[in-house]
Amino acid sequence: MEQLMVGICEDNREERVRLLDMVTEAAEKVTVEAFSSAEEFLKSYYPGKYDLIILDIYMEGMSGIEALETVRKTDSRVEAAIETTSQDFALESYRLRAARYLEKPVKMEDVSELIQSVIRKKEAEPHLEVESEGSRVRIPFDRILFVEQKGKMLWIHMDDEREIPFRGRLDDEEQKFPSGQFLRCHKSFLVNLSKIRGIDRELLTFVMEDGQNVHIHRQGFFNAKRTYEQYLYSIAEGWKNR
Amino acid sequence: MFIESDIGVRFIKNMLKWQLLKTSGIRFDNILSREKQALLKTDDWKEWWDRFGGRIRWGWFAAFCVCCLILIWRVIPYYVSDSYTGGAAPLRKVNTAEVTVNGSKETVKLPAKISREGSETALQAEFHFTNERNDCYVEVRTAFAPLTVYVNGSKMYSFGAEDERPSFMKDPGTAFYMVPVRETGEITVVLQYTFPKTRSTISIPQLLVSNQSGLVRYHTMTTGGVLAASAIMFLAGVILVFVSLIIIRMDPGGYIFLWLGTFIALTGMWGFSNCDMALFFINDPNLWYMLSYISFFSLVLPLELTLENSVKFHRKKPLFLLRIFLMISMLLCVVLQMTGTVMFTQSARLYQILIPLSIFTFTFAVLVEAVRYKNKTGMLWVGPMLILSAASVAELVRYKDAVVYSSSQYFVYGVMVFGFFMCMIGGFQIRKSIQLSRREKEQEYRLSLLNREIDEQKKYQDTLLEHEKELRRQRHDYRHQLTVLKEFADAGKLPEIKEYLSQLREAIPTGKDIRYTENPVVNAVVGYYARAAGNVGASVNINISLPRELSRSVEQNLCVVFGNLLENVVEAEERIADSGRNVEKKVNLSAVMHMGHLVIHMENSMTGRPRKWGHFYISSKREEVGIGLTSIANIATMYDGNAEFRCEENCFISDVYLTV
Numbered sequence: 001m002e003q004l005m006v007g008i009c010e011d012n013r014e015e016r017v018r019l020l021d022m023v024t025e026a027a028e029k030v031t032v033e034a035f036s037s038a039e040e041f042l043k044s045y046y047p048g049k050y051d052l053i054i055l056d057i058y059m060e061g062m063s064g065i066e067a068l069e070t071v072r073k074t075d076s077r078v079e080a081a082i083e084t085t086s087q088d089f090a091l092e093s094y095r096l097r098a099a100r101y102l103e104k105p106v107k108m109e110d111v112s113e114l115i116q117s118v119i120r121k122k123e124a125e126p127h128l129e130v131e132s133e134g135s136r137v138r139i140p141f142d143r144i145l146f147v148e149q150k151g152k153m154l155w156i157h158m159d160d161e162r163e164i165p166f167r168g169r170l171d172d173e174e175q176k177f178p179s180g181q182f183l184r185c186h187k188s189f190l191v192n193l194s195k196i197r198g199i200d201r202e203l204l205t206f207v208m209e210d211g212q213n214v215h216i217h218r219q220g221f222f223n224a225k226r227t228y229e230q231y232l233y234s235i236a237e238g239w240k241n242r
Numbered sequence: 243m244f245i246e247s248d249i250g251v252r253f254i255k256n257m258l259k260w261q262l263l264k265t266s267g268i269r270f271d272n273i274l275s276r277e278k279q280a281l282l283k284t285d286d287w288k289e290w291w292d293r294f295g296g297r298i299r300w301g302w303f304a305a306f307c308v309c310c311l312i313l314i315w316r317v318i319p320y321y322v323s324d325s326y327t328g329g330a331a332p333l334r335k336v337n338t339a340e341v342t343v344n345g346s347k348e349t350v351k352l353p354a355k356i357s358r359e360g361s362e363t364a365l366q367a368e369f370h371f372t373n374e375r376n377d378c379y380v381e382v383r384t385a386f387a388p389l390t391v392y393v394n395g396s397k398m399y400s401f402g403a404e405d406e407r408p409s410f411m412k413d414p415g416t417a418f419y420m421v422p423v424r425e426t427g428e429i430t431v432v433l434q435y436t437f438p439k440t441r442s443t444i445s446i447p448q449l450l451v452s453n454q455s456g457l458v459r460y461h462t463m464t465t466g467g468v469l470a471a472s473a474i475m476f477l478a479g480v481i482l483v484f485v486s487l488i489i490i491r492m493d494p495g496g497y498i499f500l501w502l503g504t505f506i507a508l509t510g511m512w513g514f515s516n517c518d519m520a521l522f523f524i525n526d527p528n529l530w531y532m533l534s535y536i537s538f539f540s541l542v543l544p545l546e547l548t549l550e551n552s553v554k555f556h557r558k559k560p561l562f563l564l565r566i567f568l569m570i571s572m573l574l575c576v577v578l579q580m581t582g583t584v585m586f587t588q589s590a591r592l593y594q595i596l597i598p599l600s601i602f603t604f605t606f607a608v609l610v611e612a613v614r615y616k617n618k619t620g621m622l623w624v625g626p627m628l629i630l631s632a633a634s635v636a637e638l639v640r641y642k643d644a645v646v647y648s649s650s651q652y653f654v655y656g657v658m659v660f661g662f663f664m665c666m667i668g669g670f671q672i673r674k675s676i677q678l679s680r681r682e683k684e685q686e687y688r689l690s691l692l693n694r695e696i697d698e699q700k701k702y703q704d705t706l707l708e709h710e711k712e713l714r715r716q717r718h719d720y721r722h723q724l725t726v727l728k729e730f731a732d733a734g735k736l737p738e739i740k741e742y743l744s745q746l747r748e749a750i751p752t753g754k755d756i757r758y759t760e761n762p763v764v765n766a767v768v769g770y771y772a773r774a775a776g777n778v779g780a781s782v783n784i785n786i787s788l789p790r791e792l793s794r795s796v797e798q799n800l801c802v803v804f805g806n807l808l809e810n811v812v813e814a815e816e817r818i819a820d821s822g823r824n825v826e827k828k829v830n831l832s833a834v835m836h837m838g839h840l841v842i843h844m845e846n847s848m849t850g851r852p853r854k855w856g857h858f859y860i861s862s863k864r865e866e867v868g869i870g871l872t873s874i875a876n877i878a879t880m881y882d883g884n885a886e887f888r889c890e891e892n893c894f895i896s897d898v899y900l901t902v
Contacts, residue, residue: 069789091760095787095835197837198882198901209837229884233897236834236843 004119007050008034009041009067010083011059015106019054022108026115038062047075048143048160052118054102056083065089068096077142077159079118128176130156130166137164141178145195145208149188159195159209180231185216185224193231331375331456336449342366350446353645358442369431369449373423380431381450381457383418383518383646386441386587391421392432398422402436407528410582413438415531418518420457440585447646461519468651469520472513475658479507482665495675497551498668504544506661512537513654535579535586539572539593542600548664549604552671553611553619561607564600571596594641598634605631619671626663630656684802684873691801694770699762759786759833767801771808778815780827780847787834788902796902799877800840806870807831807844807896814848814894821849825892835902839883842898849892874898 006023010016016034023032035041038055039062053071055064068080080098082089083106093101102110127140145157149170156164174184185191185206195209204221205213206228216224341350344362356365369380382391388402398421402414423429435444450457482503489496514520515534521527546565555561571592578584605627611620633656641647723746730739758768764786772782792800808831815827829846874896875885883900 091757091787094785095760095789195837198839229886229897229899232836232839232841232899233843233886235836236832236841236897236899 004030004052004115004122005050006030006032006115007041007045007053008032009038009053009059009064010034010056011036012056015056015104019106019111022106022111023054023115025108026112027119030115038064038067042067042070045071048077050078051122052079052081052115054081054083057089065092065096068098072096079121081114126178128156130164130168132164132166139164141181141192142194144192145210145212146192146214147173147177147182147190157208157212161210183224183227183231185214185220187217189214193228194235196228199225199228329453329455330459331377331453333456333460334371334451336369336371336451339446339449340368341446342368352446352448355443355445355645358437358444363437365435365437365444367433367435367446369433371429371431371449371451373426373429373451375453376426377453378423378426379420379452379454379457380423381418381420382431382433383416383447384414384435385416385445385646386413386438387444388414388436388438389417390434391419392434393421393423394425394430395432401527410580411528411531412582412585413440413587415527416518417527418521420454438587440588445645458522461522465517465519465649465651468513468649468654469517471651471658472510472517472654474510475654475661476507476510476514478661479503479505479510482506489672493672493676493679495551495668495672498548498671499665501544501547501551502661502664502668505541505548506657508537508541508544509654509657512541513650517649531586535590536576538590538597539575539586542597543568543572546600546604549608549623552668553608553617553623555607555611556615556617561604564603568596568600594638598631598638601627601631601634619667622667622670626660626667629663630660632656633660680872684876687805687873688798688802691767691798691805694767694805699766758784759788760790761788761792761797761800762790763792763797764788764800764804767805768808771805771812774812775808775815775829778812778819778827780811780815780829782829784829784831785833786831788840789835792902796881799881800902803842803874803877803898803900804833806874807842807898810870810894811844811846814846818847818849823849825849838901839899840902842896844896846894847892848889848894871896 004027008016008019008023010019013036016036020032020034024030033044033050035044038059041053041055042062053068055067057064064082068082071078071080076097080096081100081102082093082098083102083104085104100114102114125140125142127138128144129136129138131137139156139158143159145159147170148155148157152167152169153165154168154170154173156166158164170184170188170190174182174190177190181193183191183193191206191208191214196206197209197211198207199205199216200207200213203213204216204218206216206224207213337352338349339352340347341354341356343356343365344360350356350367380393382389382399384401388400390400391398399419401417401419407414421431423431431449433446435446437444450460452460480503482499486496486499486503489499512534515530515537520530524530543565546561546568550558550561550565575584575586575589575593578589579586605624608620608623608627611617612624633653636652636656637650640652723742726742727739730742756769756772757765758772759765768784768786772784775782786804788800808829811829815829818825818827825847827847829844831842831844833840833842835841871885871887878885878898878900881900881902883898885896885898887894887896889895
């Protein structure tokens with residue numbers, strides 16, 4: 001089990017310390033960082049830094065909801081929990097995919113349940129294991145942007161700008177990727193549909209989350225576009241039914 | 243559809259870009275990345291081959307070409323050899339005849355027009371030829387003149403007697419007849435024409451000698467084309483009229499097609515009834531006489547109406563007056579013919595001038611409209627009208643030169659080309675007009691949504707005011723409650739304090755309004771329709787995740803999208819309720835943001851199925867192009883997205899995505 005990274009953002013000092021203690025207690029391998037304001041939290045934040053962030057809703061300056069909004073612009077993966085006293089922000093937290101509410105005052109069992117669920121989710125995360133440069137690497141599918149064939153090597157482009165090379169042919173390796181999420185859009189490209197930001201019709205490419213272009217085979221353009229659209233629709237269809 | 247053609251354009255553009263880069267000497271690598279180069283370098287010919295359907299479609303195409311070649315190869319001998327099909331014999335024309343008028347006999351070269359000089363009533367033409375066949379037939383033809391035929395002295399055929407035609411016809415119609423010749427050797431054929439009452443000339447054609455199939459073959463070769471073209475035009479015109487009736491229900495622009503169809507059908511009828519060969523189908527010269535002239539006289543009327551409906555003339559009066567005049571004169575001609583006063587053949591003299599003149603007037607009017615007022619539709623009309631004018635001039639010249647006038651081919655072919663052009667222009671106009679009316683409706687709808695939004699905002703403000711009152715009351719209560727608690731505390735009554743606190747907790751006011759989304763404007767519209775759907779008895783399940791702040795135009799367009807989607811739902815649920823069918827009424831709408839796209843998925847129960855007309859969806863309750871789904875699709879495309887609607891069993895599914 002890897003180290004669990006947790007970030008806490010809470011302006012009330014006592015509450016912050018309490019929360020820090022509870023999180024540390026809830027899991028064995030956990031690293032916690034605590035901040036007293038959203039601004040401070042965002043200053044040190046980068047996508048992929050944490051597995052879980054806990055935010056207070058009402059703080060001096062920027063609110064927890066606003067902070068989460070900023071986080072979500074670059075990181076759609078991190079789990080988030082919101083401390084609150086009421087259910088008034090249900091819609092916002094739905095939109096920002098906050099895992100759950102922590103009702104104030106925060107209770108130990110709620111925190112430990114939250115931590116456990118994050119750990120479970122992290123462990124159960126579908127992933128790929130490959131031999132790269134002499135070591136085994138565990139790559140969660142959700143973090144892959146696309147896979148590219150270059151000569152005899154396959155390059156996995158990750159959402160944190162890492163590129164992981166390993167030996168193989170895309171035709172063979174393609175089956176290892178979940179077919180609903182990945183699309184073979186070109187002879188040498190396999191793309192993660194959930195990481196596509198849009199389609200560039202001039203260049204015939206998928207524009208990825210981080211702005212990279214992934215080529216689409218010209219004849220397959222309509223099919224690729226359609227598959228992408230169907231994937232989009234399925235997101236809306238599956239939302240709330242998850 | 244659009245995208246497909248887009249790709250083609252882009253393909254060509256890329257090619258051009260490539261050529262340009264190559265020739266301009268700019269180094270490739272600087273401009274295009276290696277991948278893009280690889281894309282451009284892919285085998286272009288193979289691209290092209292695949293784009294047009296690959297092996298299978300090309301295979302079909304090749305098979306079709308082979309079939310065509312075989313067909314042509316088989317048909318050629320029919321035109322080259324003289325005795326190919328059905329035992330058709332070669333045709334012989336007897337070019338001279340001894341014509342006796344008023345007792346004086348002279349040899350005349352045929353075909354010829356013989357005029358009446360005095361008061362004589364009859365004319366006799368004598369033909370001589372040698373017959374070697376035992377299945378010989380000669381063909382005789384007469385236009386408006388009663389005719390009796392003698393072969394070697396015995397009477398074989400007579401046409402045009404008074405009792406053979408209705409009383410209002412002074413002269414008979416045009417007829418031809420194949421007279422059998424049983425004897426062989428020297429044959430004398432005598433044709434006895436009686437001068438018509440309404441004309442002073444008789445046309446004597448050449449005498450055609452062959453067997454029956456030879457004669458039929460001759461007619462097919464000379465006028466078969468016009469006959470077929472006319473028949474096709476007649477049918478096409480009639481079909482167009484029926485189609486236009488459907489179009490008119492959706493758009494008044496359909497009247498162009500109604501009148502165009504009538505014009506084409508009338509021309510087809512004229513062409514058909516003017517052909518000698520029409521008599522093969524119905525051997526009634528009187529019928530074809532009537533049909534031919536009536537269609538001829540009336541065909542400019544629908545032409546004028548098409549013109550008037552299509553081109554919005556700045557000066558309507560002259561054409562209107564011309565139409566009235568044409569209408570009255572046509573009615574007059576029919577009345578005069580029916581009373582037996584003036585035959586159509588006589589009034590036709592007027593019309594031979596009137597019809598080309600009208601067509602020239604129309605052309606002139608269109609030209610004026612196009613040149614002086616820069617009328618776009620007028621410009622479109624110029625070409626076809628010039629074609630029509632040319633065709634009518636050609637026909638007129640042909641008529642003047644022809645001794646025997648057996649078909650109106652130039653005009654028929656001219657109208658064919660004209661009709662083809664006009665159908666395209668008409669289609670163009672209707673498309674435009676439908677798009678225009680849709681845009682108008684969209685605008686209206688947007689306005690109505692705006693009003694609804696204002697209403698909702700007023701309601702929202704009312705509730706805010708209500709809240710403030712409530713808050714003031716609570717502040718007052720607060721003091722009171724603290725006093726009570728203090729009293730309890732002073733008296734040390736702990737259970738009472740607990741009891742009172744739990745009571746207070748329950749009294750904390752909760753929000754009553756359902757909030758569907760954070761964005762207040764969209765929420766107002768969604769809320770309105772959700773209530774309406776709920777009132778019909780549908781179970782409503784709506785989840786929309788939208789940011790609170792959106793630009794004004796996005797907000798409005800989203801209102802149109804959600805408004806339209808949900809309005810359709812409310813209508814669909816109402817229809818279910820009305821039909822009384824046992825279908826569960828439900829609607830599930832979810833919309834989620836993903837990578838800057840708003841993705842909407844909606845499922846609602848429905849009965850029946852949506853109808854489509856080309857790109858447009860047809861509204862289920864009104865007989866017209868519905869704006870709902872089409873405008874959703876429009877907005878989606880406008881925001882770099884797409885929309886898809888489909889129908890499963892009792893369930894209508896809408897999928898939309900757009901970049902917000």
